Amino acid sequence: MQRKSGPDGALPPGSITFSDMSWNRTGSWRYLKPKFVRKFSPCSESCPAGNDVEGFLFLAGEGRYEEALAKILQESPFPGVCGRVCCHPCESACNRRISDDAVSIQGIERFVSQFEPSRPPQPGEPREEKVAVVGSGPAGLSCAYHLRRLGYSVTVFEKEDVLGGMLCLGIPRYRLPRRVLNRDIDRILALGIGLETGRRVGKDMSWDELLAGRDAVFLAIGAHAHVGLKIEGESCQGIMPGTGFLKKVNLGLPAALGRRVAVIGGGNTAMDCARVALRLGSRPVVVYRRTREEMPAIEAEVQEALEEGIEFEWLTSPVRALVDDGRVAGLQCTRNRLADPDDSGRRRPEPVEASEFVLDADTVITAVGEAVDLAVLPHGLKVEKGVVWIDSWGRTSMERIWAGGDSGPDQRMVVHAIGAGKKAALSIHATLRGNDIEGIAEPLRIGSSGSFSMERYLQGEQGGAVPVREVVRPEQINLDYFEHVPRIVQPRRAPSDRVQGFEEVNGGYDKNDADLEAKRCFHCGTCDLCGNCWRFCPDLCIRSGDVPGMNLLDDFHCKGCGICAEECPRSAIVMEREL
Amino acid sequence: MIEIRFHGRGGQGAVVASKILAEALFREGNFVQSFPAFGAERRGAPVAAFTRANTYPIRIRTHIYAPDHVVVLDASLLDTTDVTAGLKPGGWVVINTDRSPENIPAMRGFKVATVDAGAVALKHGLGVPTAPIVNTAILGAFAKATGKVGLEALRKAILDQVPYNARANAQACVDAYQCTIIIADRI
Amino acid sequence: MKKVLMGDHAVSHAAMLSRVQVISAYPITPQTYVVEELAEACRDGRLKAKFVMVESEHSAMACIIGACAAGSRAFTATSSHGLALMHEMLHWASGARLPVVMANCNRALGPPWNILCDHSDSMSQRDTGWIQFYVESNQEALDTVIQAYRIAEKVLLPVMVNLDGFFLTHTAEVVDVPDQDQVDAYLPPFSLPYKLDVEDPHSFGAICLDDNFMALKHDMQAAMDLARDAALEADEAFAEIFGRKYGLLEPYRMDHADTVLVTNGTITGTAREVVDDLRRRGVSVGLLKVRMLRPFPFAPVRSLLGDRERIAVIDRSVSYGLAGGLACEIRSALYGHDHGRPRVFGYIAGLGGKDVVPSDIEEIVNRTLTYEQPPRDDIWIGAGT
Incomplete structure (x- = not known):
């Protein structure tokens, strides 16, 4: 037992210590140990495009808009579009709904989309293989974008004279101004993508002609036939x-x-x-x-x-x-x-x-409803329930042909089309490299919805907390540490004013509102250095480390009580059994 | 030793009056005590306060049961409170009232003085017609009737102790001194 | 400078003159004026101190404990139920050897509900390790608070200065308020041997089980013993500068008195009048005022009372099922002194603000002289309906 005597050997007035307890190590009786982890947030899991929603909200909340935009562009080339017309399944999944309202993820995405990315998307190391993309809607352009980043040379075939498919021809400008759409498309084209407009594959040119000299085709012709x-x-x-x-x-x-x-x-x-x-x-x-x-x-x-x-x-x-x-x-x-x-x-x-x-x-x-124009499909391509049959990786019944978007069985929403194009890109890449797509995709998955992270594929796992393949459930959020803060409503023009023409209805957030709204994010499953674990640890075992976003554990004195994990507001600490 | 009892209603300032009187007597070289009737009372209810003074240090710490003089800040108390209870024979009863002297009930064995302290107070802008602040004015009447404290000491005590409108209060005290009516100065 | 001051304001003046740095208190009748004036003084700059608002007396004491541990001279004031609520923290202040000072405005505890004076609040806290004084006048209240810091900071124990609710707190009387320079000369700036300091970290209040706990408690008891001498020294030094002196006990006209009244608090003043009167009438009676109750001045009590015939102790509180607390302490001090002498009579008076008038004290003396032996139980004065 340690003596609490003063420097002169005499007892001090009252119980006052003169040395610390670092000599008193936990020893071997601990059987649980906290681990700082990174889990998936439900918003990211539910984003068909695989956006790292928590990640870009964190950057936006820090005022690092250019980095936030770069983060989005890792997964989706359409921040301006999705910031306006996405059906935002991420917000439906947002854990904040158990407290007040979902974070306006779309509003933040829209806000950051006006900046220039800190790292513009770059084409990958050139590869020999050539890929054709048929259709320049969100599915086609998303596929072309990711294939280009993977190094393939890509040519997009569009039957119309304008690019964008339904984004351009279907959505009215008061929801999606043309300049916004063009900005996203220009950024994709800047990667160096071949264009053939005004030619309808299957009519103005044959599929055989298209396939000749190409290693793969992504068919994304949409659903334009009248029902x-x-x-x-x-x-x-x-x-x-x-x-x-x-x-x-x-x-x-x-x-x-x-x-x-x-x-x-x-x-x-x-x-x-x-x-x-x-x-x-x-x-x-x-x-x-x-x-x-x-x-x-x-x-x-x-x-x-x-x-x-x-x-x-x-x-x-x-x-x-x-x-x-x-x-x-x-x-x-x-x-x-x-x-x-x-x-x-x-x-x-x-x-x-x-x-x-x-x-x-x-x-x-x-x-x-709209139907797929089956007449223009390659002869012999398997069709099911009026759409092109594909497997879970966009592969059709024919070799070298992938499909997705509205012409496939996906939900006919913009973000699903973006996700389908991205998925086909990775699938094409795996096939062309002679790899098993499942093997490549497994470590990239975001939860169980089928979304995956292209950023992780291209850049490898980021340092920091150990990734855990688990989505944070609402009951894992410690609501005691979050105040009720209502969602900020984006300004919209008055109805009497907006019906006068095709000016955009939604005004979007200003900087102040965007900052406040981004800060509403719970950061489910990702440490934001809030310090709760440090504050509560009875043994002073938690130290903030040199790595940003990362805490360190003093292994010798942690007794495995689990208070840090219990008090973590966002479920970014798990207790692990020790042998 | 001289012991004085003040009768008033909660909020009327009887406690402050007892303190100002103590302060004035202290300025004249006395040892003093002043204290309220202990407890808590709501506004408007009958309350009492006390002042003791002596040329020697005061050691006794009891309530005052047999005052030498009594000051009544509100004449309506005459109907409900025995203001002369324990009053030493020959003591003064100084009453704030607008009643004429013939309408004051006889107080056998005591000397009586009245003053319309309410009118004096209002003349100096102290309080409102329904609630004039009379506690400084009536001290002038006490000085005039009993001669136990000097007007100058009172005036200085008021200037020192009253946080607001001190000058008006001091002048009200002087005015009340002038218009005090001595009803019975003999037993 | 002489002023007419209420007891509460005498206390707040004393705190200001002692240059307290942190004040935390929760208002309760009859203490209210103490903290009212201190809060105003902190606001208007008369006092350079931090006034910390709290939601209870428990927190008020916790707050000044923390402030003192960090090296600040700290003050609080309370009364009655407020003191009772502090109970746990009183042990903490003394156990941590923190020299805080508190004024307690003595008031009864309910029910029945009561806001008036008796000593049941502070007498219930005799075992908490606090030095306790009971004062007789507003002057003594002011002087004792200043002395209290000198004593507390010398022996590292907290001090409670008790003044009778209303009889002192709400009674204005003449008080000689010392000059700041004189108080500064008497009371040097506060320093603690070990304090909360990020530059010199220690754990305070760390657990001590069977290793050092008893040793530290024994030190506390030893510090209490030292507090008697420290209080005498503080009183002597005070007298040198201010010309006023109180002692731990004050004998009054005890020369050749066969019978001695023992009192504390404001009953003492009235008892002086009675003793003077009885002496004039040839009754051989004296008075002993007990100013310091903790540490209890055993030796002087024994020497002052040991050879008297009869002792009449007036208590303003009761240890239910036993007797008045002060009477018990006097008996304990005199135990085994001389077979059956002196005879100690216990009286209970003045509970819940009941006025103790000269005739009550005269009755106490008469009864003491009438009985051959003290009755088994204390005699209650004024308990009839």
Whole structure:
């Protein structure tokens, strides 16, 4: 037992120590030891593009916007686009929802997208192999971008004269200004990518011609074929497909709209059509067979449409187009009620007897879905349920051909297309290198959703805490250390103002709001040096290390009590059994 | 030894009056004590305060049960409180009232003086008509009636002890001294 | 300079004159004016000290313990339930040998609810390792707080200065307030042998089990013994500068007195009047004021009271199931002195603000002279309804 006597050997007044306890080591009875780890955050796991969301929020919160943008560009070439039109599954997965509201990840991404990246994306060491990408939508360009970074020479074939696919032709400019889209596309093209526009593969040139001299093809032709309503009178004048309508408007061509436009459907295309029609001076009404709750459109889009005064007829289906002199003169509709859920999990609408009525309309825009144009696919390519069949790595039934995006079975959202292109790029790379894709991808995975990190592939594992392949669950967050801070709403222009034209609706954060919002991030599973472990350790065993973002453990005095792990706000410490 | 008891209502300033009187008597070379009736009382309730003075150090630490004189800051207390309880025969009862002398109940065996301290206080801007601040004015009447403390000592004590409107308070004390009515100076 | 001051303000003046550096307190009647004035003084710059607001007396004591451990001269004041709430921290202050000073404005503990004076609050804390004084006047309150720092810092034990609630705290009387220069000459700046200091780190209050615990407690008891001499020295030095002196005990007209009243606090003043009166009437009675209760001045009590016939001790509190605390201490000091002599009579008076008037004290003397032997139980004065 240590004597607590003073320097002169006499007892001090009261119990005062004159030496430390470093001699008193834990010894062998400890059986658990804390380990500083890095886990996956649920936002990153749920991002189909594989963005390191926690990572770029951390950098943004530190005011390191250029680095934050560079971080995003490791995984996705479309920060400007996704900062505006992404359906942000990351926010749906955000653990902050158990405290107040999800972090506005999209708002931060949009804010940092206006900067220049600290390290612009660079093409990889040149490789011999050549790859063709068919389609310049988000899937095609994402694939081209990542293949280029892997060193392949890439040529993109686009049937239109403009690049971007649906980003350019489908999404109205008040959601995605053209300059923003072009900035993202220019950054991709700057890597050195061949372009062949105005040529439609499978029509203007054959697939054999394309495959000749190429080692791989990524087929990303999207889904542009019209899906009809399959009702009587549908072929008359004044009834038009939604994608066709949006394409005309986006290309600056005249769209012959009447005064009363019925938009059929409940997805994003339907919202876009109705809001564009409103801006062109018509009075649109959205006809949807289920209720608002079942609408597949992004909630904010529905909200903004309502704010702008767009009318909705929910629980309503068209049954017949009334035709007068070869032109639509109204829409016979029926009211629905919701029955039990169908295969999609949504409640099935069924008509209410004797509820038919005539909806006033002189124009009908159909937005009930788009199909893949099967006629232009390579002969013999396996098709399933109307789309190109692919395996989990984008491989089609034919050698050298990969596919993804809207022409494949993925969800038809921008971010899913970006993810599909990236996935195909890695898959093509593995095949061309004669490697097993699963073997390459396994250490790159972000949780179990199929997302993976290109940054880790290209740059290897970053130093610091030990990575643990686990996603932080909400109950692993220690909410005691987080104050309630409401989400900052991004400014939007007034509805009366925004319906006057195609100016962007959403204003985005200013620096102050972006900083505050980024700081709302819990940093699930990643140490941000908050110091809680250091503060609580009863044995003063935790020291902040020289490595940024990394703490060190004094192995000899830790007794394995686990308080550090318990009090870590963000589950970045795990207790490991010792032998 | 002289012992004085003050009757007032909570918030009226009886305790301050007892302190100012003690301060004045101290300035005249006396040893003094002043203290409130111990306890806590709400605003408006009858309260009492005490002053002791002697030419020798005061060692006794009890309440005052048999005062030499009594000061009444609020005449309405005459109806509810026995203000002469324990008062030594021949002692003064100094009353703040706007009643005329014939309307003051007879106090057999005691000397009585009145002053309209409320009117004096208001003249000097002390308090409001419903609640004039009378505790400095009535000390002038006490000085006039009993002669136990000098007006100059009182004036200086007020200037020293009253944190706000000290001059107006001192002048009110002097004015009240002038308009004190001696009802009965003989038993 | 002589001023008419309430007891509470005499205490706050003393704290300011002692140049306290940290004050933490929670207000409670009848202590309120003490901290009110100190808070104002800290705000308006009359006192260069940190006033720390806290949510309880327990925290107030914890706060000044920390301040003192860091080397600051620290002060607090409390009363009654507030003191009771501090109980745990009182042990900490003394066990850590921190020379803090506290004024306790003696007040009864409820229920029944009461805000008036008795000594049950401080008497309940006799075993906490604090030096305790009981004062008789506002002048003595002021002087004793200043002396307390000199004693505390000499023996490294905390000091509690007790003054009777209302009888002193709310009573204004003439107090000679010393000059700052004189107090500075009497009270040098505070320094601790070991303090919280990042440049010289130690653990304070570290665990001591069977190794040094008893040794450190024995040191505490030894420091208490030294405190008697330290208090006498402080009193002598005080007298040299300020001309006032109190002693640990004060005998009053005890020459040839067969019967001696023993009192503390403000009852003493009234008892002086009674003793003077009885002496004039030929009764052989004297008075012993007990100013220091901890450490208890055993030897002088024994020598001052040992050869008297009868001792009448007036207690302003009760150790329920036993007797008045002061009476017990006097009996313990006199135990075995001389077979059955002197006879010690215990009286309980003045609980919960009950006024102890001259006739009460005269009754105590009369009863003491009437009984052949002290009754088994203390005699309660004024307990009738």
